[in-house]
Each structure stands twice: as C-alpha cells, then as structure tokens.
Amino acid sequence: MNLSESKDFIVNSGSLKDVRLFSRDVFEKLNLDKNLKEELVLAIAEAAQNIVKHAYKGIEDTDDKMQIKISLNDNKLEIGFYDKGKPVVEENIQHRQLDDIKPGGLGTFFINQIMDDVVFKKDQKKWVNHLVLTKNLSNN
Amino acid sequence: MAYNVKEDGNIATVYLDGEIDMDVTEKAKELIMPLIEAKKEVHLNLKDVQYMDSSGISVLIESHQKAMELGTKVILKEISKSVLKVIMMAKLEQILNLE
Incomplete structure (x- = not known):
C-alpha cells in the first residue's frame, strides 16, 4: 500500500496532541503493529516537539505553522517535517549520553x-x- | 492530563491520567515538586497514563533527583505498558524506583 498524507499544525506545545492524533490516524490506515505504531508516533511527536522547543526557542506566541508529511512507498516510510523557525545547526544536535542521567x-x-x-x-x-x-x- | 492526590501520613500518592507531553510537564512539576519539597515519599501511579514522551521522562528524572537530594524518594507504581517501554528505551529502569 502506498500513501501520502500531510497536515499543518500551529507551532506550539498545544499542537503536539493533534500531531499524535494525525499520526495515529495515518498509521491506522496502514494497519501497523500496535507497538511499532506507538514507537513511530513517539518519534514524530519528539521531532515536532524539537521544532517547538528549539527552532522556535524564545518565541512564545506564533501563528507560524509546521507541516508534517507521512508517506509510504514500497514499504519505505518517510516522514517529513517542515518549519520556518531558526535554521537548525546540525553540529549542535546532540542526544544525551545515557549514562549522564x-x-x-x-x-x-x-x-x-x-x-x-x-x-x-x-x-x-x-x-x-x-x-x-x-x-x-x-x-x- | 488529569490527576488525583491522596495523602496518608508521609506518603503522597499521585494518580496521573492521560497523556504526558511537553504541554503538561509544567503542570505535572507544579503538582509533584511541592510534595517532594515537603519531604513526602511520593508514589506516582502511572496505570492510566497512556502516553509519555521525553518531556514526561524528564519530569520523572527531575523528581527522582530532587527527592534524593532531600532525603526522600519517588516510587513509580503500576506503570502502564507504554510508559514502561519509554522508561526502558531511556534505560532508566535501574535508575528510577519502579514497583
């Protein structure tokens, strides 16, 4: 099954619930395993949260939107995130070391x-x- | 996120309900931190928490660390499957108090 769906969300933390709802709805159509579905929803919500938290850091109220596009082609799932916040500096992205609690x-x-x-x-x-x-x- | 707090002597049991994400972490902290600061042993009942992201996990870590600093503890009770999965993904099952 191939599919492509996208939706715009206002960039704020209140939208994260809607991001999860949208993602769950799309994955429901793909009939994914429940565990995988929830993992993917978590990954999408975390990426959306990073936009709110980092790309729009210091910007409390904005009408700007972020767009999330979920596509499946030949069993390859691709999730795109588009925003108009501060440009991401990839070198600054570091995940926590797990032994650093x-x-x-x-x-x-x-x-x-x-x-x-x-x-x-x-x-x-x-x-x-x-x-x-x-x-x-x-x-x- | 909805919640309910029951206090019995020095133990405060906080029943959390719903999804815990960045949007509700401040509310969660405002609920939990004063109990820890009052040196209560805080039991967080997570059976009705269907979703928790990294922001929620941060609240658990912060609460745990604050409790240790003040000589009390936070115990996670009846953790739902989905929350347990995220705790384990973060490899925190040996760090946080799980029951």
Whole structure:
C-alpha cells in the first residue's frame, strides 16, 4: 500500500496532541503493529516537539505553522517535517549520553533509536528546515 | 492530563491520567515538586497514563533527583505498558524506583 498524507499544525506545545492524533490516524490506515505504531508516533511527536522547543526557542506566541508529511512507498516510510523557525545547526544536535542521567536531551535519542535514518535536507525555498525521518517497514 | 492526590501520613500518592507531553510537564512539576519539597515519599501511579514522551521522562528524572537530594524518594507504581517501554528505551529502569 502506498500513501501520502500531510497536515499543518500551529507551532506550539498545544499542537503536539493533534500531531499524535494525525499520526495515529495515518498509521491506522496502514494497519501497523500496535507497538511499532506507538514507537513511530513517539518519534514524530519528539521531532515536532524539537521544532517547538528549539527552532522556535524564545518565541512564545506564533501563528507560524509546521507541516508534517507521512508517506509510504514500497514499504519505505518517510516522514517529513517542515518549519520556518531558526535554521537548525546540525553540529549542535546532540542526544544525551545515557549514562549522564539528567532531564532533557532524550527526544533526539528516541528518534534515532526508532528510525533508520534522520536527515536534514536543504532542498526547500518555502521552508527553513526540512527534516526527514525514514524507516524501512520490510524489516518489521 | 488529569490527576488525583491522596495523602496518608508521609506518603503522597499521585494518580496521573492521560497523556504526558511537553504541554503538561509544567503542570505535572507544579503538582509533584511541592510534595517532594515537603519531604513526602511520593508514589506516582502511572496505570492510566497512556502516553509519555521525553518531556514526561524528564519530569520523572527531575523528581527522582530532587527527592534524593532531600532525603526522600519517588516510587513509580503500576506503570502502564507504554510508559514502561519509554522508561526502558531511556534505560532508566535501574535508575528510577519502579514497583
């Protein structure tokens, strides 16, 4: 089954619930295993949270939207995140070392644990940041 | 997120309900931290928490560390399967008090 769905969300923490709802709805159509579905929802929600937390750091009220696009082609799941926040500096992205027990830094670690690939693309004129998460569902 | 707190002597049991994400972490902290600061032993009942992300996990770590600093403890009770999975993904099952 091939599929492509996208939705825009206002960039704020209140949208994260809607991001999860959208993701669950899409994955429901794909009839994914419940565990895998919840892992993917977590990865998507963490990436969306990073946009709110980091790309829009210091910006409390904005009407800006982020777009999330979930596509499945030949069992390859691709999830795109588009935003117009501060440009991401990839070198500054570090997930927490697991033996360093402190709050924070876990979101990126979860995304890397769950997905096969995490890539920032510089192919957008309309948007500032374009993150692509991929996972080959043939392996699951 | 909904909650309910029951206090019995020095033990405060906090029943959390719903999904715990970045949007509700401040509310969760405002609920839990004063109990820890009052040196209560805090039992967090997580049986009705269907979803927790890294922000929720951060609240658990922060609460645990604050309790240790003040000579008390936070015990996680009846952890739902989905929350346990995230705790284990973060490899915190040996760090936090799980029951």
